[in-house]
Amino acid sequence: MAEKIEITDEVIASHGLSKEEYENVLNILGRKPNMLELGIFSVMWSEHCSYKSSRAHLKGFPTEGPQVIQGPGENAGVVDIGDGLAVAFKMESHNHPSFIEPYQGAATGVGGIMRDVFTMGARPVANMNSLRLGNLDLPKHKYLLKGVVAGIAGYGNCMGVPTVGGEIYFDDCYNGNILVNAFTLGLVKSDKIFLGYASGIGNPVIYVGSKTGRDGIHGATMASEEFDEGSEEKRPTVQVGDPFTEKLLLEACLELMKTDYIVGIQDMGAAGLTSSSFEMASRAGTGIEMNLDNIPRREVGMTPYEIMLSESQERMLMVVRQGCEDKVKAIFDKWDLDCAVVGRVTDDGIMRLMEKGVAVAELPIEPLAEGAPVYHRPMERPAYLDEVNCLDISTLSLPDDMNAVLLDLLDSPNIGSRQWIYNQYDHMVRTDTVTLPGSDAAVIRIKGISKGIAMTVNCNSRYCYLDPYKGSQIAIAENARNLVCSGAKPLAVTDCLNFGNPEKPEIMWQFAEAVKGLSDACISFETPVVSGNVSLYNETKGEAIYPTPGVAMVGLIDDVERHCTQYFKSAGDQIVVLGKNLEDLGGSEYLKIEHGLVEGPPPALDLELEKAVQESCLEAIRAGIVKSAHDCAEGGLAVALAECCISGENMMGASIELDSSGIRRDALLFGESQSRIILTLEKEHIDKLEEIASEKGAPLEVIGEVGGEHLLIDDSISLDIKEIHSAWQSAIDQRIA
Amino acid sequence: MKFGVIVFPGSNCDHDCYHIAKHVMGHDTSYVWHKDASDLSGYDCIIVPGGFSYGDYLRPGAIAKYSPITEEIKKYANGGGLVIGICNGFQILIEAGLLPGVLMRNRSLKFICQDVYLKMENTDTPFSSEYSAGQVVKVPIAHHDGNYFADDATLKDLEANNQVVFRYATVKGETSDEANPNGSVSNIAGICNKNRNVLGMMPHPERCAEKVLGNKDGLGIFRSIVKHLTQS
Numbered sequence: 001m002a003e004k005i006e007i008t009d010e011v012i013a014s015h016g017l018s019k020e021e022y023e024n025v026l027n028i029l030g031r032k033p034n035m036l037e038l039g040i041f042s043v044m045w046s047e048h049c050s051y052k053s054s055r056a057h058l059k060g061f062p063t064e065g066p067q068v069i070q071g072p073g074e075n076a077g078v079v080d081i082g083d084g085l086a087v088a089f090k091m092e093s094h095n096h097p098s099f100i101e102p103y104q105g106a107a108t109g110v111g112g113i114m115r116d117v118f119t120m121g122a123r124p125v126a127n128m129n130s131l132r133l134g135n136l137d138l139p140k141h142k143y144l145l146k147g148v149v150a151g152i153a154g155y156g157n158c159m160g161v162p163t164v165g166g167e168i169y170f171d172d173c174y175n176g177n178i179l180v181n182a183f184t185l186g187l188v189k190s191d192k193i194f195l196g197y198a199s200g201i202g203n204p205v206i207y208v209g210s211k212t213g214r215d216g217i218h219g220a221t222m223a224s225e226e227f228d229e230g231s232e233e234k235r236p237t238v239q240v241g242d243p244f245t246e247k248l249l250l251e252a253c254l255e256l257m258k259t260d261y262i263v264g265i266q267d268m269g270a271a272g273l274t275s276s277s278f279e280m281a282s283r284a285g286t287g288i289e290m291n292l293d294n295i296p297r298r299e300v301g302m303t304p305y306e307i308m309l310s311e312s313q314e315r316m317l318m319v320v321r322q323g324c325e326d327k328v329k330a331i332f333d334k335w336d337l338d339c340a341v342v343g344r345v346t347d348d349g350i351m352r353l354m355e356k357g358v359a360v361a362e363l364p365i366e367p368l369a370e371g372a373p374v375y376h377r378p379m380e381r382p383a384y385l386d387e388v389n390c391l392d393i394s395t396l397s398l399p400d401d402m403n404a405v406l407l408d409l410l411d412s413p414n415i416g417s418r419q420w421i422y423n424q425y426d427h428m429v430r431t432d433t434v435t436l437p438g439s440d441a442a443v444i445r446i447k448g449i450s451k452g453i454a455m456t457v458n459c460n461s462r463y464c465y466l467d468p469y470k471g472s473q474i475a476i477a478e479n480a481r482n483l484v485c486s487g488a489k490p491l492a493v494t495d496c497l498n499f500g501n502p503e504k505p506e507i508m509w510q511f512a513e514a515v516k517g518l519s520d521a522c523i524s525f526e527t528p529v530v531s532g533n534v535s536l537y538n539e540t541k542g543e544a545i546y547p548t549p550g551v552a553m554v555g556l557i558d559d560v561e562r563h564c565t566q567y568f569k570s571a572g573d574q575i576v577v578l579g580k581n582l583e584d585l586g587g588s589e590y591l592k593i594e595h596g597l598v599e600g601p602p603p604a605l606d607l608e609l610e611k612a613v614q615e616s617c618l619e620a621i622r623a624g625i626v627k628s629a630h631d632c633a634e635g636g637l638a639v640a641l642a643e644c645c646i647s648g649e650n651m652m653g654a655s656i657e658l659d660s661s662g663i664r665r666d667a668l669l670f671g672e673s674q675s676r677i678i679l680t681l682e683k684e685h686i687d688k689l690e691e692i693a694s695e696k697g698a699p700l701e702v703i704g705e706v707g708g709e710h711l712l713i714d715d716s717i718s719l720d721i722k723e724i725h726s727a728w729q730s731a732i733d734q735r736i737a
Numbered sequence: 738m739k740f741g742v743i744v745f746p747g748s749n750c751d752h753d754c755y756h757i758a759k760h761v762m763g764h765d766t767s768y769v770w771h772k773d774a775s776d777l778s779g780y781d782c783i784i785v786p787g788g789f790s791y792g793d794y795l796r797p798g799a800i801a802k803y804s805p806i807t808e809e810i811k812k813y814a815n816g817g818g819l820v821i822g823i824c825n826g827f828q829i830l831i832e833a834g835l836l837p838g839v840l841m842r843n844r845s846l847k848f849i850c851q852d853v854y855l856k857m858e859n860t861d862t863p864f865s866s867e868y869s870a871g872q873v874v875k876v877p878i879a880h881h882d883g884n885y886f887a888d889d890a891t892l893k894d895l896e897a898n899n900q901v902v903f904r905y906a907t908v909k910g911e912t913s914d915e916a917n918p919n920g921s922v923s924n925i926a927g928i929c930n931k932n933r934n935v936l937g938m939m940p941h942p943e944r945c946a947e948k949v950l951g952n953k954d955g956l957g958i959f960r961s962i963v964k965h966l967t968q969s
Contacts, residue, residue, distance in 0.1 A: 154848075158793070160749025244794065247747055423850055426848070427850055429749060429753070431757075431944050434951070445950075447756065447760075
């Protein structure tokens with residue numbers, strides 16, 4: 001029996017516990033742990049579950065606001081949208097498993113985040129994802145992209161939850177460590193939100209869903225280590241998803257949630273039965289006595305250690321009112337799912353695990369769940385920052401042929417069409433998707449009321465590499481800008497903070513700076529952080545990824561009929577740039593592609609200007625005068641204009657004249673100055689827009705008119721829109737083939 | 738007028754079909770749970786919705802075929818009742834033997850979700866009378882296994898009896914290979930039985946029947962059904 005193994009230094013180390021942490025275990029217990037208990041400490045105190053390196057920093061996030069119903073600490077954040085309704089949402093990483101086994105890794109990431117949302121009582125109505133892969137010229141990354149996309153599709157499509165948006169970037173820094181971050185948003189009545197509390201002494205603890213197998217044991221510990229050559233040997237720690245069972249679990253749970261039987265409920269995610277039971281009891285200040293003989297299992301001979309540490313998917317733990325057991329069971333019987341009473345809530349604050357009448361583990365819950373170590377790890381500003389933030393644009397040669405540059409940029413997999421990806425996702429099921437993938441933000445309607453929800457996910461990690469503080473601020477600003485371009489007022493944020501090894505002071509410094517940047521920007525936009533996830537140790541052989549604080553933001557549209565999209569609508573419409581063109585080339589895609597440079601500083605961000613631009617855009621859309629609105633992002637003004645021409649169903653050209661005001665041509669066309677939005681509107685509405693913008697303090701410039709078959713910009717750009725479309729359309733397809 | 742929407746474990750367009758029948762068309766509509774296999778004769782039209790019944794494990798529709806409700810659907814259809822199967826519903830009707838042919842994996846071997854154009858081939862059915870012959874409409878598809886195939890004798894039969902209701906086409910109505918999203922033989926997107934009371938189609942008309950979604954081209958299917966039921 002595994003429990004009889006002697007606890008040696010090697011065993012402790014192989015469980016990822018440091019000497020100090022093990023000392024702490026001995027202090028808490030007043031004795032040596034057995035193997036099962038050691039395993040439980042190991043997963044509960046893993047970086048993935050305990051946030052031991054990040055927790056001290058995350059306290060700085062703004063998490064409150066009149067719209068917030070549930071902030072961080074639960075399975076998902078919940079935000080009020082009025083009319084008695086709320087949205088629950090969260091983003092979570094599944095990076096390490098996806099690198100090892102892309103299909104199942106990504107699929108179970110999607111499955112896990114959906115469970116986090118429906119465990120709150122919310123029906124998942126939209127998914128998004130944020131992906132980072134390495135160089136698409138590498139066969140390994142073609143394989144990873146195909147697998148990840150197919151895995152996301154395989155799970156989300158079967159669940160009947162539309163994947164409405166996302167983002168993807170490719171960079172060499174992800175060659176050894178890809179990122180797969182999955183987001184789910186659910187809709188819930190604001191007075192029917194369920195939380196993960198094991199309350200009510202004597203209440204039964206019920207296990208529902210798939211049987212427990214030997215898959216995924218120690219997945220949380222794996223996610224808390226760096227990769228090396230042997231990492232692929234860890235394939236057995238990747239779980240296998242069964243979206244059909246999760247679909248049944250979703251429907252059964254939502255049916256049960258219409259009753260008043262449930263006291264508390266939580267999904268079994270990372271660290272499975274261990275974390276769900278400990279967290280539920282810890283929140284309620286209670287104990288649990290669990291009979292492991294009653295856990296439904298896939299195979300015979302499983303030890304308590306395997307049962308408690310399994311990360312088999314599609315399982316939930318709940319506490320229900322005493323006496324409701326049979327009624328609960330009837331609902332799960334209807335859906336052909338396992339449902340077993342596995343324990344009782346106790347008053348002694350102890351997790352007591354029983355096997356054949358014998359206590360095989362007795363652990364105090366509070367010190368284990370809340371007493372996890374909190375590290376204030378040393379930080380140091382990385383030396384590379386001085387080397388990379390030294391761009392001298394006067395040394396850059398000006399390209400002769402701007403047409404060729406524009407086509408190169410549109411053909412970049414970081415800018416080109418994402419259709420190859422999103423066509424594999426069912427983005428229309430539930431018949432709520434008002435804005436299909438391919439615009440700045442996804443928009444869904446809410447049946448029965450006039451409101452809509454907009455959502456977006458964004459982070460330029462190159463900016464974050466060059467300046468983690470400013471890059472993170474820009475991530476928030478750009479998300480908010482994308483939302484207002486759709487006509488939505490930003491409400492709240494969920495984040496997924498992907499970084500390298502926190503034991504390195506330089507990585508910890510990046511992390512702290514990023515959290516500060518996100519916090520300051522969130523305060524400025526009044527968008528509190530309501531949920532999130534931290535993924536550290538994203539390194540292979542000592543090479544860390546760019547700091548990648550993925551941010552998803554959710555906004556509210558009062559009248560969904562007045563939502564807005566990015567592409568041009570009618571010939572003759574006037575094209576306006578809200579905001580200001582600056583000479584910003586640092587961190588740009590242009591600099592990387594045309595000059596082979598990753599140098600900063602990244603573009604300037606003036607939060608006051610940003611807010612003035614966003615408020616003007618939103619007010620103009622609400623006034624009904626805006627025909628299209630598009631954020632200027634990677635590739636700058638020229639790429640944004642090209643996207644306006646070609647991303648709609650009917651392609652349309654444009655004639656543009658820019659007031660260059662002394663800015664270099666390449667910076668004017670391809671620089672990535674922040675706080676700029678391209679609007680189109682009918683001529684007669686220009687006065688009204690000028691009035692709104694001047695009131696808010698946002699500069700604007702009328703730069704041209706929609707029409708024709710070409711994109712013409714001064715004497716720099718003259719391209720047939722079909723040629724533009726074809727370069728953009730095949731950017732990913734041709735590299736994947 | 739009463740619609741019934743069948744719910745198999747794994748159905749996921751059941752809510753969407755219910756919404757159209759109940760809220761957009763304004764008719765009495767109920768869900769029918771697959772284990773509650775009782776006589777369907779109280780319904781005027783049965784909708785077998787899309788999704789992944791039984792996870793599409795084994796083969797789409799292959800397990801749903803053995804669910805108790807499928808026998809009732811067969812009885813109902815053989816008695817002349819209107820049955821429309823959309824996407825996975827079409828796959829189930831084929832597996833159940835109510836429609837001929839087979840739906841194979843898309844030729845790209847990938848799931849495809851996108852708008853396609855359909856050409857109306859037969860508007861003399863209870864499901865398509867609101868369209869004009871040859872009309873081209875835009876309707877989305879979302880499937881992994883929509884590649885329709887039938888042997889030559891079956892195809893000949895289908896064509897001779899005018900059972901092909903829609904074909905994949907270009908926006909101009911050309912039923913070319915380039916307009917064929919999944920490799921279906923003869924660009925077939927939807928067929929009916931000889932009696933015209935059972936329709937199967939891969940595209941999703943319920944996803945494009947409301948103004949707020951930017952496309953109402955699919956509404957004609959549901960209007961045709963209601964017109965037929967009103968007149969009969």
